[in-house]
Amino acid sequence: MTDITKGAIAPTRSFLSQDAIQVFYRLLAALLICAVLAVLSDSFLSLGNVLNVLRQASLTFFIASGLTLVVLTAGLDLSVGANVALSACIAGTVIHKTGSPALGILTGLACGGIVGLLNGVMVTALRIPSFIATYGMLWVLNGLTYWYMAGETLHGFPAGFRQIGSGYLFGLPIPVYLLLVFLGIGTLLAQRTIWGQEIYAIGANPVAARLSGIPVARRLLLVYAVSGTMAGLASIIFLSRLNSAEADIGESLTLPAIAAVLIGGTSLFGGVGTVFGTFIGALILTLVLNGMNLLAVSANWQPLVTGIIVILAVWLDMKTRRRAQ
């Protein structure tokens, strides 16, 4: 056996601990940004601002968490933002028509989930690359939303409903509680269920996954449905927080969500990444934008900075991963 052992090969860590290291570096980066901002700005550490950062981060995170699962399978969902817009407009209409926030919430989640499922069908049954399928879906959803809203704005929802996005419980914004709940659920799904294990296996090598007996098509359907449902959830939070819905609310959501996933250390090639990493990614993104606001840096610089952070994060990941191998 010694002939095969090859003592020259140094033991490497599995990706689980590799993931842990990545998350650790990211937490460190987030703390560093906090420290810098605390020094530069008096108002950064104020309770109001900290809660504001968390609430902002939670909005990005809801979309990005579902997207993380898609990216873990080496796919992409470009329709999440458009999905948020359509789901918000439909949920808003239902609340207006029926007066029942509960019914509206259910419709919003269902609408998001169905759109996700359709994405999944395109990717699995029709074998359209996810990038293209969801890109097409983006246009379809935009078209539907614009046609449905016809330039109108839905405005004014029951006070109880508005609590979801803007209310507080024990001094913390309600979206922050939701963030913790879904961070927990997402992490459990990815790390502590066999579905999660299968999702990682599919992303690492879809052919081998299928030939290992994993029902690849069904898992992909699940993943796209979850991504869509999370977009539906985000639509409810948006609707509640903004107290209005317009056709164009989704347009600025997709790219930041993808940025959070990438900054969070999930590889676009699949099989590597964590939901918790995406949370940190969303946090870093929000912290930087918040810091620029506090320091009165023009908002025009924000896309540039976001781009640089994404490139930097992915580059550093690739470097550390190459060294690990």
Place this chain on the structure above:
Amino acid sequence: MSTAASAIEPASPVPLLELRGISKEFPGVKALDDVCFAVFPGEVHMLLGENGAGKSSLMKVLFGAYRADAGEFYYKGEKVSITSTADAQKLGIAVIFQEFSLVPHLDIAQNIFFGREPMGRIPGTIDRRKILADARRVLDMIGFDIDPSTTVDKLGVAQQQMVEIAKAISQNARILVMDEPTAALSDRETELLFALIARLKADGVSIVYISHRMAEVFALGDRITVLRDGRRIDGVRPADVTPDQLVRMMVGRNVDMTYPRNFADKPGEMLLEVKGLASSTGISDINIEVRRGEIVGLCGLVGSGRSEVARAIFGADAITSGEIVFDGKPIIGEPDVAARRGIALIPESRKSEGLALLRSVGDNLVVSALRKLFPRGLFDQRSAQRTSDGLIRQLRIATPSARQTVGLLSGGNQQKVVIGKWLAAGSKLFIFDEPTRGIDIGAKSEIFALIDRLVAEGAAALMISSEQVEICHVCDRAYVMREGRIAGHLTRSELTEENIVRLGMHHA
């Protein structure tokens, strides 16, 4: 060995091209060992050998795609060097591969002159009229009557092959290497190709012809060179040998290899029954039975449909007709159904189909057993770790830990991981597709010992292998495939390398 090339008297005393003492080594394999090979003007030189005998390697050295580790090249008696495909092209050597290198959406003329298009008056444009006229002339030369502005994707396989030949002729090829050119042709198309070969021959073009079909060897060949295990075994004239003698040359004497195998006295109950199976990949009328306690071989040439049968049984390719009965009940569906019922596939290409190379040994070992290990759907890393540690011990997988990235293990140990994941899943039928490819001898006998133990404990195995020695040593019986069908069945007493080759060869 070096004098053997001159053992048969050629028509012209000076070979057009002569290779002397060619050796080529890859890590762990001696692909070519001191091979001599001469091509005379206007001859059809048949190159024969089993899979892995060194035919493709020799072809690639000839074409400059591989650089020989040792050996000399002589062109018309003068020493030359072939270190790149450009060198080979300059000497007039062209290869017609089985996989054509044509660009489907370009027309015939553009394909023939691909990369050498005559320039139009405006730089960067193509002189359309000239390219069509030139193409017309080349096509006339080989007697192919077709409009050169037809796009290649509208052509059939035989016509595409003609375009490839036209392309070679347009580059002034004097030596044309053809790799199983009739493999995808109908009888009528084969006749046309033979006529073209006769025509090229008359023009003094030499053909090196790789074939697995006995009839062609005798119908076309002026001389025959047989390779085995990277060595040149003999050079003969078709008139001086019988097909049986050629088969014996290709197979050689039995290499002294012993694999552990405890043959059962009587076979167990029926485990797999394949009835009249056909799939979208071109296999048809497949009937196979495997009983518990058996190792059943599935032989035949590469491309005869062996892997396709394995994939169809496992649900990886869509079945178009027929039935698969496993453990008494029919089985229909994707690989996840087959896997859950107890079928395991150890695929031919373990790196691309068997493993997630960047994941850990442990992750790969439990991937097929997740549902069995965690019936409630909740994954527990520690319990998974215990299972993979157990398998690593049981299979003696040489790895620092279950956390090691599986891509860093040696081939033999990677193969053990692929087998291990099905052990964890508790599979009953193991379908092995070339289980020992690229594995050193030590790991090989370990893997055979493992298979023997599995079937002794009531499992069964269906084993695809191009290594006929292995099939003969370990299998209870074997099916031999030819052109997508079962060509014959060999019982334990009939199971010899000669019989496998004879059934697998194309006699038509």
